[in-house]
Amino acid sequence: MVSCVKTRMVNPAKLGGGTSEQEQFKMQIVDLNSAHFFLYSRIDYERVDSIPYRSRVFKLDRMRDLLDRLGRPHHHVHVVHVAGTKGKGSTAAMIASVMDNAGYRTGLFTSPHLERIQERFVVAGRACGENKFVDLVAQVEPVVSEMDCEATASSAAETGPTYFEITTAIALLYFCQDEVDLAVMEVGLGGRLDSTNVCLPLVTAITSISLDHTMQLGNTVGEIATEKSGIIKPNVPVVSGVRENVAGSVIETTARHWGAPLLTLGQDFDFEYALDWTSAEMRRPLSRITYREPGAQFRMEDIQVGLPGKHQASNASVAIAVLGQLRKIGWKISNGAIRDGLANLSWPARVEVFDNQPMVVVDGAHNVASIEALIDVLRDIAPHQSRRLIFATSSDKDVDGMLQILLPEFKSIVFTRFLNNPRSVSPERLAQQARNHLENSTFRSLNVEISMRPDPRSTWQLMTEKSGASDLICITGSFFIAAELRQLAREFVTQCQGAV
Template identity: 45%
Template sequence: MGDSNDLRGASYQTALDYLYGRVNYERASGGPPRGRDLNLERMRELLARVDNPQQQFPAVHIAGTKGKGSTAAMVAGVLKAAGYRTGLYTSPHLDYLEERIQIDGQRCSPDELMALVDVLRPTVVSMDEEAERGGPLGTPTFFEITTAMTMLHFASQTVDVAVLEVGLGGRLDSTNVCRPVVTAITSISFDHVRQLGDTLAEIAAEKAGIIKPGAPIVCGVTGKEPRKVIRSIAAERGAPTCFVGEDYDFQHHQPNGLTLLPAALHYTSELGGAWRLPDVQLGMIGAHQAANAAVAIATLQQLELAGWRIPKDAIYRGLAESRCPARIEIVSRRPTVVLDAAHNVASIDALLAAVEAGLCASQRILIFAAARDKDVPGMLKRLLESFDSIILTQYLDNPRAVAPADAKEMLERGAYDADLSRKPAITTCETPALAWQHCETIVTPDALVCITGSFFLAAEMRNLVTEASPLSATSM
């Protein structure tokens, strides 16, 4: 039995090594290439050679600068509660690659992952050989292969519907080969500007690339210029539109008390049969999650208008039970440790709003790391005045991390520019483990510790914190 388990473990690691050995823009030091250097021809060819599994199920396709992962989890949770066999594809992952590929809340098993790699490998090898001979398509990337694996898994498991989170942008993302019943764009703000453009209008055009003829587009974007772009592209493609503030609306209300608690909202819409959903309780923290939930509900309403059965009790139950790790996730109490994958200024603002509204703490400690291609000075400037102590570190599993010394220089420039009555203590630590060890030496039981700046930091810190503080985590 032991030998069998050892062989299985070795086979699993071999499969992971094969996948991580591919070109992987999530971990590339320069990040993904510019949008104009990408196209979907290779992805379409890869899927065509395995009989186009993405055509075997309908999809809900969700893009957005922030909020798309949480919104996807909410939509999938409600569809599961409504009785549909529901696939969910998100990225990146925290601990295990299989987290990205779920059916009815259960992630793909290691055995299933190995089988999917075995199915795709001959096709990938063939395409690699063609590329070596000068073929025009090039070699499939990590994200293309994992997306194809997802499509194969959902097709073989006969899902009723798949909820697909865009990896980057939308127009040229590997997920943009699906057959959507409805699409959604949660928000537009500045991120990945090298790939998507340096204006909100350009970024909106890339996100709106997921819009398909005849499939309604739900838009949670509030900015005038990006809304105009999305509306124009939807009109060109004959896609009905559903805009926040026009076709649906919501009011967020925060539960009473000085603790971080999940959000709630009232939802209203006049589309089709008017929807009135009072006091919808969420499983996630923050006013921004109320906005995400409103996009999710509007998306589900579009499904109902298309003939899907979406009972109201499934909406209440599904949203209350939906969780998204590392989205304002409380992983410890006394001290309160909040883990958040915020990695742009808008997401940092959402984190700070939730913290300021929900918790009074006599001591506030920040542990921060980010990628070099992010707006690190902008994020640090926002965070500066909210913390007494700031610990700068770098994650180890991705070469894109900014060095702690460089982050300190950015932070100190911001501190000297800012009009602060008291400047925070700034410490640099070369690893997340050292950052946590230092935090433990200064933290008090009533303190708030925020860990943020990157999904990769959240992944590396989460286990450190939960192992050190074996309290039941409250996932948000």
């Protein structure tokens, strides 16, 4: 592993004398508040309704330029690159957990974060510390300021680096300076034009393809598959968990074009799934899988996965196939490391169950496919319980598609909004869309109680007042609502358990 050194501090005066116009770009990063202020002042497409994905704003040249000025940290880090409509974060976390258990120092970059931005940058299972994070931002800021000055001086419609480009650069710089053995990088949006797509991966993976971010990636699974298969590199193995025929065909064609060996779920590897619990008291649901590669005569039975659901079993099988490709090129990964890494994985807001009276489930599902996966798990873990839903989502999501799946499954729904992101849909609009469905002949027989609350805290108060000890409360629709309500749910469970 080639070591990285801290990037130099760039002097904006080099651009032409340090004028007051240039000086306005300078910002001193001295603590967490100033680091946050710098990052949150950038263009952040996680916080806007319209993402100009196909415009000149989304291009890899600026990302490459940023990394070049930082000493090309991506050239000194071994990478596994993971894309997909759903499951990419979980799959990336599974791979990193196994590699940690195999004795490798492993970096993990995922998005979005739930509570702290440092959660995006993980080494050896630990989120980046506050002091190190501030130091990394301080290293990146002068380079970004230099690029801002150049963009302002340019006659073209150029902008400086975006929030996600900067956080990607911070991740690569961190992993390089910390001398990780391997970094697992989750794609942010799409694949082809995503800022992570400058990496030089050992293996790539595409977990699943379904309709999401259609305004940016395309209105069909074929178009979306084209964008996500943009991470496939010449002669680099790609593992696909995609079962959909059209999307699978696109991935196969792209892999063949680049000479990339392709392993496909259902053909080159497969799995069997069963729901299980961590104890007789049903404290936490999990998955048990059997993984097999028919052609290679490889099989592992009774693998415990710390995340419940058939969709997580599928993600685990993709992770194991990726690990198999790493084994082929010399990485020492025992079956025991695979078992321990998958069993010990904790991944918040992915069908996260707080076993209590009532039971609380927190999940970041935000598209039709992930809502379907969530409902499948709820039917397994609480087939006879009365279910109540807290729902909030973003304005670019298929609200009607999600409501059609959710309405038949819940006794009552409280619509709300998250407060820390402006893309939230109003509770009034969500409630009206739900009522429109309930007036339709398909749903007219349903008796679903609809309520609205303006914020997460009042929503939680109403829901806990309505719920009985045998009920199930589900929080879903977005990672943003999951983040804002998860802490309240944990406090509620702690209080209830303390009162027993």
